[in-house]
Amino acid sequence: xxxxxxxxxxxxxxxxxxxxxxxxxxxxxxxxxxxxxxxxxxxxxxxxxxxxxxxxxxxxxxxxxxxxxxxxxxxxxxxxxxxxxxxxxxxxxxxxxxxxxxxxxxxxxxxxxxxxxxxxxxxxxxxxxxxxxxxxxxxxxxxxxxxxxxxxxxxxxxxxxxxxxxxxxxxxxxxxxxxxxxxxxxxxxxxxxxxxxxxxxxxxxxxxxxxxxxxxxxxxxxxxxxxxxxxxxxxxxxxxxxxxxxxxxxxxxxxxxxxxxxxxxxxxxxxxxxxxxxxxxxxxxxxxxxxxxxxxxxxxxxxxxxxxxxxxxxxxxxxxxxxxxxxxxxxxxxxxxxx
Ligand code: NAD
Ligand code: TYD
Numbered sequence: 001x002x003x004x005x006x007x008x009x010x011x012x013x014x015x016x017x018x019x020x021x022x023x024x025x026x027x028x029x030x031x032x033x034x035x036x037x038x039x040x041x042x043x044x045x046x047x048x049x050x051x052x053x054x055x056x057x058x059x060x061x062x063x064x065x066x067x068x069x070x071x072x073x074x075x076x077x078x079x080x081x082x083x084x085x086x087x088x089x090x091x092x093x094x095x096x097x098x099x100x101x102x103x104x105x106x107x108x109x110x111x112x113x114x115x116x117x118x119x120x121x122x123x124x125x126x127x128x129x130x131x132x133x134x135x136x137x138x139x140x141x142x143x144x145x146x147x148x149x150x151x152x153x154x155x156x157x158x159x160x161x162x163x164x165x166x167x168x169x170x171x172x173x174x175x176x177x178x179x180x181x182x183x184x185x186x187x188x189x190x191x192x193x194x195x196x197x198x199x200x201x202x203x204x205x206x207x208x209x210x211x212x213x214x215x216x217x218x219x220x221x222x223x224x225x226x227x228x229x230x231x232x233x234x235x236x237x238x239x240x241x242x243x244x245x246x247x248x249x250x251x252x253x254x255x256x257x258x259x260x261x262x263x264x265x266x267x268x269x270x271x272x273x274x275x276x277x278x279x280x281x282x283x284x285x286x287x288x289x290x291x292x293x294x295x296x297x298x299x300x301x302x303x304x305x306x307x308x309x310x311x312x313x314x315x316x317x318x319x320x321x322x323x324x325x326x327x328x329x330x331x332x333x334x335x336x337x338x339x
Pocket of ligand 1: 006007008009010011012013032033034035036037038039040058059060061080081082083084085086100104123124125126157179180181182183184188189
């Protein structure tokens with residue numbers, strides 16, 4: 001099979017490329033990535049010389065480039081990870097989120113229609129369901145939960161999901177959608193909670209916790225997400241949505257304390273800063289459908305995954321130190337300077 005993986009130079013996409021090369025060496029992977037601030041070609045170095053791998057620098061919104069690529073590759077499947085993915089950036093500048101996350105998805109699906117495809121898979125997020133109240137721990141997001149978004153990021157992802165369903169119903173495009181909870185693991189860009197806190201702690205810099213840090217996220221080790229997508233694209237039903245999560249709810253403050261403790265750094269580094277606008281309270285996935293229909297279960301417990309992750313950042317300092325030495329400094333100043 002020939003699989004186009006968009007956004008494969010980013011966090012989850014790169015982990016998915018590695019997972020596929022290992023698990024299905026008979027399949028060819030073509031990675032399409034615009035290499036925005038979040039894309040890093042050095043991440044893909046281990047597969048760059050692999051004859052079953054090709055990297056193409058392109059924008060998923062560029063129709064001509066996508067058509068040329070499909071003409072050359074005649075892909076069997078497309079797995080779309082390409083996105084603007086950071087909520088805080090979407091609050092500052094929504095437009096690029098609409099462009100990449102909505103228009104990019106439409107252009108990819110149009111190209112799939114034109115050239116024919118066995119499966120178009122949309123990598124979505126639990127954030128499309130909005131948030132759950134803190135005083136109802138009995139509630140979880142199911143595939144039937146109405147879309148009810150909070151941020152420009154989640155709104156753009158929900159819009160894309162609606163378009164994917166529309167292309168299925170209107171044109172019969174063979175699609176599937178997965179909605180996963182928060183991921184953590186190797187190669188996550190250090191603007192996101194866990195790698196940001198690790199990097200700051202190692203530099204003895206303040207750890208900026210939004211508000212009281214009581215918001216809850218449902219954390220899943222990135223490899224478990226990759227495994228779930230792999231099963232969905234091969235065995236999942238066309239036209240279906242699958243929620244992905246491992247019932248691992250944690251308060252932000254507890255994660256930050258755990259990181260400090262592991263690194264032997266003092267809790268006095270924690271600095272409570274102004275809360276995120278429209279901050280979602282709690283995310284929690286009900287993964288019953290993917291478990292019962294496809295037999296997927298997470299393999300990595302949080303207590304092990306977080307250690308693996310911290311150790312990865314300790315052992316791969318050059319990867320993230322290079323990132324935070326450049327343009328990231330301006331971002332950090334703008335986002336946290338006067339917070
Ligand atoms: P990321 O920001 O680390 O990577 C995104 C990648 O997409 C980058 O390599 C970037 O260069 C590329 N890209 C951006 N715009 C592009 C464009 N116009 N054309 C081609 N490439 C482009 O993101 P991530 O955390 O790896 O997330 C990947 C996908 O998974 C996203 O769709 C996101 O919504 C979804 N998701 C993420 C999480 C999470 O916790 N990180 C959870 C659930 C779902
Ligand atoms: P993040 O990693 O941005 O993921 P998302 O907003 O998509 O869930 O943030 C995870 C949680 O951590 C979220 O509740 C916001 C909080 N947070 C902080 O408290 N401080 C920070 O510097 C960042 C980046 C996030």
